[in-house]
Amino acid sequence: MTKHDFDTIVIGGGFAGVTACRDLAEQGYSVLLLEARDRLGGRTWSEHKKIGGWEGTVEFGGQWVYPDQQVNMMAEIERYGLTLKHSPAPVNYPTLRNGRHNPGPLPVPLEDVFDLERAVHQVISDSHRIELGIPLDKQRLEDLDIPFSEYLDNLGVSDAARAFVASFGNFFTGRYQDEVSALPPLQFIAQMGNSFIRAWGVIDEYLAEGTATLITAIADDSGADIRLGTPVDRVEQSDSGVLVTTRSGETFSAGTVVVATPMACWKNIEFNPPLSAHKDAATRENHVAYGVKVWAQVRGATPLPYTLPDPETSHGAALMFTQAEMEGDDQLMVGFFLQHPERESFGTDFQGVERFVQTLYPGAELIDYDIHPFVDEEWTGEGDWIAYKPGRISKSHSELSKPEGRLHFATADIAHTFLAWMDGAVEMGKKAAVDAQRLMTREMIESKVPARAKASAAASTSAQARA
Ligand SMILES: Cc1cc2nc3c(=O)[nH]c(=O)nc-3n(C[C@H](O)[C@H](O)[C@H](O)COP(=O)(O)OP(=O)(O)OC[C@H]3O[C@@H](n4cnc5c(N)ncnc54)[C@H](O)[C@@H]3O)c2cc1C
Incomplete structure (x- = not known):
């Protein structure tokens, strides 16, 4: 068998990527994780922050988990002894x-x-x-x-x-x-x-310790060689292995690769041979969401609301609710609005976020806010979660996660169950690890069978010669 630098290279360190790393390392494979950003977590990112008079863990991206149905996330949360917390119950639904x-x-x-x-x-x-x-x-x-x-x-x-x-x-x-x-x-x-x-009502339970704690626990458990700030530009397959080239020109070889970037980022990597027609079309068609998530201290809004506006007639406002009660007339609120590149949008500066808040709660005051617009980033494919346009998913769903030779694909964007959710990312990370392991096991057996056949043929020839 050809000797490679690693058994597997995982490209992308979100929930799908770190799960694939951990599951493969657990089976004894050597794993290299190449992550473009200077942090793990991808479209999840939790940090301890102060927003006005409130202090705690802010989730800029993925946050909520639905324990009754999201078995993949729950297995990870339980495995690492983390806890879920409830958001305050809304008292009205404007x-x-x-x-x-x-x-x-x-x-x-x-x-x-x-x-x-x-x-x-x-x-x-x-x-x-x-x-x-x-x-x-x-x-x-x-x-x-x-x-x-x-x-x-x-x-x-x-x-x-x-x-x-x-x-x-x-x-x-x-x-x-x-x-x-x-x-x-x-x-x-x-x-x-x-x-x-x-x-x-799915927006309720979330990780008390923050998603970054879970990502770190999975990554640490993998013992993988993790390189941050290392975007991958090229992936070339041959009969004997895969060569991965980073933007800085370093190359690494492996027997298998797990591509765990967002689907919208596949088009930014040069694959040789090229991806299948279904994957190639899907990555170029811009199936991305444009939701922006805001954390804000707001004064004078309706108490404990869960407000669902119609974004079509509300300048893109999509949702706002209370994340924590504060003193007096203040609440820590979380909201979403659409930041569509071709349509009107509030914008992410103070005035823009204030307009968003006041569209929903006229007369309310924005005290402070924090935001991270994933929609502007290269490493999300300039969107955030997956948002399929008509006509693609009913044509290509199973093709999008199908391995191509030595390449395996893992992201929430192509999940079979919770498409677009952290749970779907974990599901696909696990699937890619199983598929990669199956290929490596088969190749290992095939490489041993001829060797063993050769050895036993040689043994029988020398036995015959002795007789
Ligand atoms: C604002 C927001 C709110 C959300 N809310 C929720 C929620 O409440 N609950 C929920 O379950 N989900 C939520 N989601 C969705 C969820 O966060 C994602 O679906 C999930 O985290 C995706 O995981 P992933 O591993 O598939 O991809 P990602 O997390 O995007 O990981 C992919 C990784 O690949 C890296 N990468 C990209 N290109 C390259 C390259 N060329 N070389 C190397 N690395 C590369 C990226 O930097 C990234 O780290 C939300 C998402 C956003 C943005």
Whole structure:
């Protein structure tokens, strides 16, 4: 067998990458992790911060976990003895559409409740068509892989009921309804036990110690050789191995590679031979969300709200709720708005964030805030989580995670269960490790079988000569 620098090279150190490293190292393989940024965690990033009068762990990216369904994340959280914490329970559910504030308690005005019921009934019956864990291209779901706006029109319900379902989809996909497919939001509802209410209320439990603690625990456990600030530019496969070249020109060889970058970043790496037609098209089609997450100390907002505006008519505002109660009239709030490169956006400076807050809570005051716009970064592919446009996922889902020779692919962006979630990243990291291990085991056996056959042939020849 050819001698390589490492058994496996993992490219990218988010949840998918560190999980693949740990699982492969656990089986005795030598692993090199090459990460472009100067930190691990990718689209998760927690740090101890002060925001105005509040101090604690801020999650700039992925944060919430749904323990009942997200078994992959829960296995990691339990393995490393970490704990989950609840966000404060909201006391009202205001909505905002066409500049009109509906203070709740219902998410639509009273006259729209039957339309809301009809809409939700249709959504749930469509989500029931989706089988969990089976790639979406294997389920005859093309009729649901349509623009979300078209799906909403087909519901045939009142504007308020339509806008409420739309808000849920907009927040989940981080993009406007005409640009994204209806299928992933429906799959998400299927994963939440076919419950719209559970999907709506998913934002509750999060890691008390912060996601960085879990990422570090998994990475440390792997014992892998981890190189930060080392972007990969080229990956070349041959019959005997893979050669990986970094931006600074260093090369490393390995028997297998796990590509654990966001899907939108595959196009920035030169693959030789090139990626399959499905993967190549998917990485170039810009299936990325544009959600920006804000942490803010706000004075004078509605107490303990969970506000879902309609981003189409609210300048891109997508969600805001209370993360921690503070003294007096203040709350630490977390919000999301869309920062679409071709549409109007609040912007991430103080005035922009203040406009966002005041769009939702007129008269409220922004005291302080913190933000990290992943949407501007090369290492996310200039988006944040995955947001499939219509027509791709029902065609390519299983192809996107299919190994190509010695290359294995791992990211939440192609997950079979919780697409776009940390749980999906862990799922795909585990799958890539199993696939890579299977290849290495097969090659090891194949290399030993001829050697053994040769040795036993030689032994029998010399035995014959002695006789
Ligand atoms: C604002 C925001 C809020 C979110 N909220 C939630 C939430 O509440 N719950 C939840 O479950 N999920 C949430 N998500 C989604 C979740 O964070 C991601 O889906 C998940 O973390 C992705 O993990 P990954 O390993 O697939 O990719 P990533 O975390 O993106 O890791 C990929 C790594 O590859 C590296 N990389 C890229 N190109 C190269 C290269 N050429 N060479 C070397 N390295 C490279 C990147 O730097 C990165 O570290 C959120 C995401 C964002 C942005």
